[in-house]
Amino acid sequence: MPVVKAQSTVGANLSRRILSPLLRISLLVGVCVHLAGFLLFHVISNPLPKREASPPFVQYVSQDRLLSGAALEEQAALFDSAPLFVPGQWNAAHNLNPPSLERGQLRFPAYEPKIDFSTALVPPDLMDGLDASVSEPIDLLDLRYWDLFRYFGQGALTPKPFQAMERVAEVRSLDGHVLRVLPTAVDLLSMQAVQPATYYLRVEAGGRIVGRPTLSASSGDTSFDAVAYTWLLEAGFPADLQAGFFEVRIYP
Numbered sequence: 463m464p465v466v467k468a469q470s471t472v473g474a475n476l477s478r479r480i481l482s483p484l485l486r487i488s489l490l491v492g493v494c495v496h497l498a499g500f501l502l503f504h505v506i507s508n509p510l511p512k513r514e515a516s517p518p519f520v521q522y523v524s525q526d527r528l529l530s531g532a533a534l535e536e537q538a539a540l541f542d543s544a545p546l547f548v549p550g551q552w553n554a555a556h557n558l559n560p561p562s563l564e565r566g567q568l569r570f571p572a573y574e575p576k577i578d579f580s581t582a583l584v585p586p587d588l589m590d591g592l593d594a595s596v597s598e599p600i601d602l603l604d605l606r607y608w609d610l611f612r613y614f615g616q617g618a619l620t621p622k623p624f625q626a627m628e629r630v631a632e633v634r635s636l637d638g639h640v641l642r643v644l645p646t647a648v649d650l651l652s653m654q655a656v657q658p659a660t661y662y663l664r665v666e667a668g669g670r671i672v673g674r675p676t677l678s679a680s681s682g683d684t685s686f687d688a689v690a691y692t693w694l695l696e697a698g699f700p701a702d703l704q705a706g707f708f709e710v711r712i713y714p
Contacts, residue, residue, distance in 0.1 A: 632658075634709040641703065646712060650689045655681035655714035659690045664707050669699040678709070686714050 633642040660679040664672040675694045680687055690712040 630713055632711045632713075633703070634711065636707055636709060641708070646690075646693055647697070648686070648689050648693055648712065648714075650686055652681070652683045652686040652714045654683040655686045657681055658711040658713045659687045661691070661694060661710045661712070662707065663694065663710060665699050665703065665705060667705045669703065671695070671699055675710070681712075681714055683714070 629646045629648050631644045631646045632640055633644065634640055657679065659677070659681040661675040662678050663675040666672055671694070675691060677687060677691070681690075693712070694710065
């Protein structure tokens with residue numbers, strides 16, 4: 463018993479040292495101030511803005527809603543807002559072929575036109591050159607009156623004769639400028655030449671050719687190239703040109 467009393471006395475002295483009367487009064491006053499603050503004051507905060515719920519941009523249309531009416535199907539086909547990468551029946555990425563509204567071809571079969579010609583109304587001069595009578599529309603292509611009014615109001619046209627073809631040779635500088643146009647005496651009429659025969663040659667002062675001409679581009683006919691080569695060697699060159707290298711094109 464004396465031991466218990468001693469322990470309680472020691473605990474009471476320790477609590478008195480820790481919790482002094484001033485500290486107890488301060489704690490009590492603080493609790494009262496907090497209670498008064500919670501009871502007397504009310505915190506008012508600004509409410510958050512309210513936003514109306516908007517439907518999503520891409521909406522899923524169920525199969526039941528599609529089967530409810532044809533108007534919804536047409537609207538889904540015309541105003542498809544689904545992205546191209548989303549697969550679906552009414553997607554723009556699918557090759558949707560709606561039924562055609564032109565149903566006349568399904569009701570009436572194709573038929574050929576039937577044309578009845580009256581031979582009494584056709585002038586006999588328009589049928590000149592026709593071996594058989596006109597019984598089908600394709601027979602009209604054999605008639606000769608398609609250009610009946612081509613020369614209406616015009617005088618007689620006199621064909622102009624073609625000028626005699628003259629073979630020439632162009633003497634060019636190496637930069638492409640035409641220096642001379644000379645007539646040639648090439649008698650070969652080539653039907654295979656597609657372009658002029660082009661030769662390069664060197665000429666001294668006075669028109670003397672140095673060396674032999676070099677074929678640069680063939681005309682397409684070896685016979686014409688040989689005749690043009692012979693003409694270059696035998697015909698000579700204009701004496702008024704300066705010495706240098708030249709390009710000669712001989713036209714067939």
